[in-house]
Amino acid sequence: MKKIIKIIILFIFLFVIGVFYISLTRDTNYNTSSLINKEVPEFKIISFDNLNFYTRDDIKKNNYTLINFWASWCAPCKIEHPLLMRLSQSKNLFIIGINFKDKTIQAETFLNELGNPYNVLAKDVNGKQSVRFGVFGIPESILINNDLMIIKKFVGPLSNEDYNTIINIIK
Amino acid sequence: MLSNLGNILLFLNVILSLSIIYSANKNLKISGEVDKNIFQLSLIQSTSIIICFFVLIAAFIISDFSLITVYQNSHSLKPLFYKIAGTWGNHEGSLLLWAIILSIFSFLFLVYNKNHPKKFRLLTLIIQNILILGFLFFILFNSNPFSKISPIPSEGLGLNPILQDPALAIHPPLLYVGFVGASIYFSAAIASLITNYSEKSFSLSIKNWVLISWCFQTLGILVGSIWAYYELGWGGFWFWDPVENASLLPWFAMTALFHSLIVFEKRNLFYFWVIILCLITFTLSVTGTFLVRSGILNSVHTFASDPTRGIYILIFLSLMIFGSIFLLFQKYKKGNYDLNRNSKETFILVNNWFMMFYLITVLLGTIYPIFTDALTDNKISVGPPFYNAIIFPVVVVFLLFMALGPKAKWIKNKFENIRIYFLILTGAIGFNLAIIFFFKSYSLLSNFIIISALFLIISSLMDIAKALKKNKLDFARIISHTSFGFLVLFIGLNDIFSLEKDYNIKLGETKKFENYSIQLQNLDLKNYKNYQAVIGKLEIKNINSNQTNILNPEIRIYDKPKTLTYEAAIKSSLIKDYYLTMSNIDRSDYYNIKFQKKPLMAWIWISVIMIVVGGSIRLFSNEKNN
Numbered sequence: 044m045k046k047i048i049k050i051i052i053l054f055i056f057l058f059v060i061g062v063f064y065i066s067l068t069r070d071t072n073y074n075t076s077s078l079i080n081k082e083v084p085e086f087k088i089i090s091f092d093n094l095n096f097y098t099r100d101d102i103k104k105n106n107y108t109l110i111n112f113w114a115s116w117c118a119p120c121k122i123e124h125p126l127l128m129r130l131s132q133s134k135n136l137f138i139i140g141i142n143f144k145d146k147t148i149q150a151e152t153f154l155n156e157l158g159n160p161y162n163v164l165a166k167d168v169n170g171k172q173s174v175r176f177g178v179f180g181i182p183e184s185i186l187i188n189n190d191l192m193i194i195k196k197f198v199g200p201l202s203n204e205d206y207n208t209i210i211n212i213i214k
Numbered sequence: 215m216l217s218n219l220g221n222i223l224l225f226l227n228v229i230l231s232l233s234i235i236y237s238a239n240k241n242l243k244i245s246g247e248v249d250k251n252i253f254q255l256s257l258i259q260s261t262s263i264i265i266c267f268f269v270l271i272a273a274f275i276i277s278d279f280s281l282i283t284v285y286q287n288s289h290s291l292k293p294l295f296y297k298i299a300g301t302w303g304n305h306e307g308s309l310l311l312w313a314i315i316l317s318i319f320s321f322l323f324l325v326y327n328k329n330h331p332k333k334f335r336l337l338t339l340i341i342q343n344i345l346i347l348g349f350l351f352f353i354l355f356n357s358n359p360f361s362k363i364s365p366i367p368s369e370g371l372g373l374n375p376i377l378q379d380p381a382l383a384i385h386p387p388l389l390y391v392g393f394v395g396a397s398i399y400f401s402a403a404i405a406s407l408i409t410n411y412s413e414k415s416f417s418l419s420i421k422n423w424v425l426i427s428w429c430f431q432t433l434g435i436l437v438g439s440i441w442a443y444y445e446l447g448w449g450g451f452w453f454w455d456p457v458e459n460a461s462l463l464p465w466f467a468m469t470a471l472f473h474s475l476i477v478f479e480k481r482n483l484f485y486f487w488v489i490i491l492c493l494i495t496f497t498l499s500v501t502g503t504f505l506v507r508s509g510i511l512n513s514v515h516t517f518a519s520d521p522t523r524g525i526y527i528l529i530f531l532s533l534m535i536f537g538s539i540f541l542l543f544q545k546y547k548k549g550n551y552d553l554n555r556n557s558k559e560t561f562i563l564v565n566n567w568f569m570m571f572y573l574i575t576v577l578l579g580t581i582y583p584i585f586t587d588a589l590t591d592n593k594i595s596v597g598p599p600f601y602n603a604i605i606f607p608v609v610v611v612f613l614l615f616m617a618l619g620p621k622a623k624w625i626k627n628k629f630e631n632i633r634i635y636f637l638i639l640t641g642a643i644g645f646n647l648a649i650i651f652f653f654k655s656y657s658l659l660s661n662f663i664i665i666s667a668l669f670l671i672i673s674s675l676m677d678i679a680k681a682l683k684k685n686k687l688d689f690a691r692i693i694s695h696t697s698f699g700f701l702v703l704f705i706g707l708n709d710i711f712s713l714e715k716d717y718n719i720k721l722g723e724t725k726k727f728e729n730y731s732i733q734l735q736n737l738d739l740k741n742y743k744n745y746q747a748v749i750g751k752l753e754i755k756n757i758n759s760n761q762t763n764i765l766n767p768e769i770r771i772y773d774k775p776k777t778l779t780y781e782a783a784i785k786s787s788l789i790k791d792y793y794l795t796m797s798n799i800d801r802s803d804y805y806n807i808k809f810q811k812k813p814l815m816a817w818i819w820i821s822v823i824m825i826v827v828g829g830s831i832r833l834f835s836n837e838k839n840n
Contacts, residue, residue, distance in 0.1 A: 049543055056539065059581075060532050066510045066588040067524040149718075
């Protein structure tokens with residue numbers, strides 16, 4: 044009995060130190076490139092007006108979908124906003140906006156002032172859903188085709204280059 | 215030049231440690247007193263490591279950017295005070311501070327424990343010096359504050375502005391005395407195991423050291439919380455951030471330890487438990503350091519991370535853990551735990567169970583995300599809801615035991631006057647109802663917490679009356695326990711009666727809520743030595759009492775490195791704090807303001823200080839009795 048306890052204690056410590064070692068040797072830089080060419084995870088996200096839910100099936104219907112994570116408090120989101128407005132004019136692209144950890148009134152003011160580029164507006168009040176998409180800061184955008192494959196992921200505000208990339212892919 | 219001097223001094227310290235180990239080992243085999251040489255060597259060791267630290271401070275003062283550490287953490291335009299504080303505000307410099315505390319404690323332990331067996335003292339010294347060597351090697355080969363950079367940059371990168379703060383200048387040294395102070399009873403515990411020094415007197419050799427480190431640890435945690443309160447800008451003072459948890463873990467172990475020591479000293483029970491706690495405390499300190507410095511955790515305390523650093527500390531930690539475990543397995547004998555269920559011993563043991571419960575809860579919450587990330591690739595974070603849900607309900611029971619425990623007698627206790635406890639409980643419930651009646655009602659759990667805190671406070675205060683009669687007053691315990699009761703009470707009331715409002719406001723505009731009005735009267739732009747500030751002038755008016763307060767929150771734009779910070783404006787009084795932060799909204803003339811009324815904040819800080827005062831009184835009375 045005594046021996047078993049000793050072995051268990053030793054094992055626990057070995058295990059803890061082993062895990063510490065593994066986490067040390069892992070690449071701690073968050074890398075989302077692995078998400079590309081993978082299927083979008085299952086999700087269920089509530090619409091901005093609390094009336095609907097959106098799931099993966101809503102993406103299947105469109106040729107291309109761009110999911111954009113944004114918030115009214117996020118300054119870079121304002122920078123990329125004009126580009127999203129331009130993208131919203133292309134017919135091949137369906138844009139889902141996910142309002143991230145934001146206050147409803149402030150988000151509405153934001154869109155009233157700067158325009159609403161989103162075909163569909165959803166929200167993620169506590170930021171939990173966005174984790175599924177590997178979002179760790181906003182703005183972020185994910186381009187998905189109708190096979191539910193992630194084609195591209197844009198971390199940070201969209202640039203003119205990103206805009207051209209998207210336009211080239213969806214044409 | 216300073217670089218060479220620093221390196222020479224570090225190297226000298228390695229030699230000194232080796233010679234202390236050598237001469238102490240030689241001296242072990244000879245009978246008689248501890249050799250005078252060893253005292254001298256130990257004194258030189260402490261002095262030279264302190265000089266080494268002053269060399270680094272000098273490099274920071276004269277902005278010697280040929281040292282990487284100075285280059286990365288200082289700037290020639292920084293105020294002198296923060297240049298000095300910058301010395302330990304970074305990884306390399308703070309490790310040097312570790313080495314200083316290890317050395318000074320090693321010397322003082324040797325000097326102050328002349329009545330204990332020679333073998334035990336020498337072995338403690340040897341083990342402490344092995345720890346010192348470990349840290350010196352780490353400093354020399356991995357985190358050398360005296361490393362040079364070439365070509366020499368003309369200007370430094372600067373220190374993170376939110377770290378440029380008086381509270382943060384003293385926060386690390388206080389915590390380190392606590393963290394590193396635990397090393398000396400780690401060494402003593404190992405020495406005691408090896409030399410079979412398990413008499414009651416062993417407790418005398420370490421109890422003051424436990425108290426010293428505990429007092430400093432408590433103060434360090436307090437100063438860190440105060441800083442978080444006025445600097446981080448959302449009005450909270452405890453965030454359950456992994457690094458805060460890392461400072462709390464050894465604190466639980468220390469608290470359990472000095473309570474167990476009372477039993478060990480009085481009844482010669484729990485020897486192995488005391489030893490295990492000694493070992494756990496320092497192990498947790500090093501684990502905390504590992505978590506913070508290796509970069510495997512993300513938190514507000516970001517130290518630039520470097521994987522080799524983590525590997526080194528991990529090896530060091532493993533050696534400590536497995537060394538201790540093997541020794542413990544070899545020496546462990548089943549002790550006598552045959553206690554009367556109703557006795558002071560049992561009550562103190564109960565304290566220890568609670569401490570272990572808190573320790574394990576916080577430890578799991580802290581390392582669980584690391585485990586899920588490493589083993590399953592899932593990123594999760596454990597936040598305040600977890601801790602609040604597990605810790606607070608248990609606090610209720612804990613406070614009740616804390617009130618009853620000290621009244622119990624050794625060996626066999628009889629509860630006389632159970633009626634008194636009912637009276638106290640009725641009193642506590644009465645107070646609680648009065649609060650609800652005059653102010654507002656709150657949740658059931660809050661009710662329980664307030665009642666149990668009041669129960670502890672009243673019963674501790676009644677002890678004074680009783681003790682005065684018998685002329686046997688245990689001030690230390692009464693002050694600490696009562697203050698802990700007050701701490702929980704104030705945290706509870708603060709949580710219940712806090713008020714928070716969030717507005718977008720324009721210059722000249724007034725917002726009204728409850729019985730307050732708030733007006734943005736003026737905005738001012740000022741230039742300071744190392745930053746520019748937009749200073750708001752806001753008037754908070756209590757409509758009922760017609761009392762007005764002017765608050766000046768700031769938006770600061772620092773130059774080096776370029777950073778934007780929001781400084782909260784806080785108007786403190788004994789009854790309540792007004793807490794106001796202001797942030798700009800891009801391309802609009804509106805400012806976002808967050809107003810909070812936080813009652814009794816000052817008393818939260820005062821309670822913690824009083825807990826430490828209790829600990830210090832115990833320390834001084836121990837010294838007097840010796």
